[in-house]
Amino acid sequence: MQLTKIAIKNFRGIEELEIDLAPCTVLIGENNTGKTSILEAIYTCLSRNLARKVVPFGDYDFHLTAAMPDPSSSPPIELNFTFVESEEGEWPDAIVQAFDKAYQARADNRLEIRFRVVAAYDPASKDFFLDWTFRDLADNELTGAKSPQLVRELQQLNPVFFLAAVRDAGHHFQGRSQFWGSFTKNPQIDDATRAELEEQIEAINQIILDSHTPFDEVKTQVAKTGRLVPLASTDLVSVEAIPARIFDMLNKTQVKLAARGGAKLPITQHGAGTQSLSVLFLFEAFLNSRLAEAYDPDSEPLLTLEEPESHLHPSAVRSLWQVLSGIRGQKIIATHSGELIAAVPLHSIRRLARKAGKVEVFQVNEGTLSPDDERKINYHVRAKRGNLLFAKSWLLVEGESEFWFLPEAARLLDLDLELEGVCCVEFAQCGLAPLIKLATELGIEWHVFADGDPAGQRYATVARGLLGATPEAQRLTLLAEKDIEHAMWSHGYSAVYDSAVGAPQRANITAIPGTPDYTEQTIRMAISSTSKPHLAIEAVEAARQAGSPGLPAAIETAITTAVNNARL
Structure with missing residues (x-):
């Protein structure tokens, strides 16, 4: 029984948002786009006491605005949770019987449960109240599903666990913690064995105390407490080593991990990354051996996990997805790691972004990309370590020259592409479409910077075919020249390419200076003598010098348009 959708x-900071959830969903987005809020909304409603007189939300959980800065004047919090069978007959009879008044049969015969939690301010009582309801497929309240037992059953069958970004082993590996505590309570030792062990422990204790006499003075002084307060008359003070x-x-x-040198150290004495991983594996141990005992045999755990990559080396992060995928139950993960995203299937990603001041969610829908497209993109994402999926805007370029040239050229315009959230993405190997x-699909703005040669013209045609309702100027810059080298030459930087030609290659330049053939031959020999990326950097350096002609207008347009797209 898995959560398939949440509507908030x-x-x-979320005014209205609806997210489809997969067996493993990964949330990405900038800070303050609501990733943690989504995790905590799920945890609050599916794990806390939802008695109608108990409101589990604080003042700042309400959506506060300049016009409504007080929780009492804010609109109600409304959280909707949808559970749907993955296939007809998936839910066992025990679940179907428990929710006979709450589930609905869909047109495809799969069963669905809709659960809503609302919190609001009541002017009459001058207090906040909580209400929950089960809904039908038309979003009407199911008046027959009002028993609090239904909510308890829902929480038992879908126990939610929240692991925050800071996972302190000292907190999680102690007797009162939810996970570790389940392993230390209710000793599975029979009475006779227990009595024998405790007798042996007492004897060991006495040997230690007899050998370590400083405790005698402590016992003598602490025994004076009995003169002032009523305590036992004999054997008043005992010390247990x-x-x-x-x-x-x-x-x-205590659980200990052996360090590289072989010393067995408590987990709390290891680094933050090791502690974080240890807590994650403790949770997995809890699911594997204690979940059914603590909840229900049909329970489907839901792990909400914040920044699993926290404190880990990139090489460890790259292997983390396999670990997370292997953990039992449904997972909803928030991450800022490109290394982790590089391993995540595209259809599992939900990208959160602010558009016109409101948080929206984007995902790759089934059928949008062909299997071949997905294969190419997955390779491209892995090669870029996933960082391009965190960008606000893509500046799509043909090859290495533009990839090296444009970010440095942007600095000449007092623009930092990385700071603006613009990522230069080479498309020649993957394909533009x-x-x-x-x-x-992911709500990332894009702009194509294409050469003026026949290949660039074809890329421009592809871009025009995918404009939708967006103006062409926002999506495409097409050079008048055949490539960026010719554009810079025409703008007054011929010396960059002429000086780069090596002596052996100079003999291959036979055209008369000032003619198109001379330009063509010189650029070709300059590339042969060095490389296109080298020439791109040299051209930027030349443009950086005082008195230079600056950048060609088309290049400035491409850069500023990509930045403006990121600022939308």
């Missing part, structure tokens, strides 16, 4: 209204009772010993059990489709 007026919760924290090790816990004398089995339950206490289990409660204080798949990347434009991907950007459109």
Whole structure:
């Protein structure tokens, strides 16, 4: 029984948002786009007490604005949760019977449960209230599904666990923690064995205390407490070097990891990355051995996990997706790691972005990309370590020259492409159309910078075919010249290319200076003598010098348009 959709209204910074969820969903987006809010909304409603007189939301959980800065004047929080069978008959009879008044049969015969939680201010009572309802497929309240037992059953069958970005082993590996505590409580030791062990422990304790006499003075002085308050008359003070009772010993059990040198250290003495991973694996151990006992045999756990890459080396992050995929149950993960995203299937990604001041969610829908497109894009994403999926705007370029040239050229315009959220993406190896489709699906703005040669003209045609309702100027810059080298030559930088020609290649330049053939031969020999990326950097350096002609207008247009797209 998995959560397939959550719809949020007026919760924290989210005014309205609806997200389709997969068995493993990965949330990406800039800071303050609502990733943590989504995780905590799920955790709050599917794990907390939802008694109608208990409101589990704080003042700042309401959607506050300049016009409505007070929770009492804010619109109600509304959180909708949808559970749908993955196939007809998936849910066992126990679940169907438990929710016989709450589920609905869809047209495809799959069963669906819709659960809504609302929190609002009541002017009459001058207090906040909580309400929950189960809904039918037309979004009407199911008046027969009002028993609080239904909510408890829902939370038992879908236990939600939230692991925040800071995963402190000292907190999670202690007796009162949800995961570790389940392993240390209720000792599975029979009474006779327990009594024998405790007798042996007491004997060991006494040997330690007899050998370490400084505790005698402590016992003498602490015994004076009995003169002032009523306590036992005999054997008043005892010192335990090790816990004398089995339950206490289990409660204080330590887990140690051997360091590289072989020393066995408590987990809390290892680095933050090691602690973070240890907590994740402790959770997996809990799911594997204690979940059914703690919840229900038919329980489907839901792990909401924030920044699993926290404190990990990139090489460890690259292997993390396999670990997460192997953990039982449904996962909803928020991440800022390009290394992790590089391993995530495209259809599992949900990109959150602010458009016109409101948070929207984007995803790659089934059928948008062909299998061949997906294969190429997955390779491209892995090669770029996934960072391009975090960009606000893509500047799509043909090859290496533009990739090296444009970010440096932007600095001449006092623009930092990385800071603006613009990513230069080479498309020659992947193909232009798949990347434009991907950007459109994920809500990433895009702009194509194409050469004026026949290949560039074909790329321009592809871009024009995918404009939709967007003006061409926002999506395409086409050079008048055949490529960026010829554009810079025509703009007054011929010396860059002429000086780059090596002596052996100079003999191959036979055309008369000032003719088109001379330009063509010189640029070709300059590339042969060095490389296109080298010439791109040299051209930027020449443009950086005082008194230079600056940048060609088409190049300035491409850069500023990509930046303006990122600022939308």
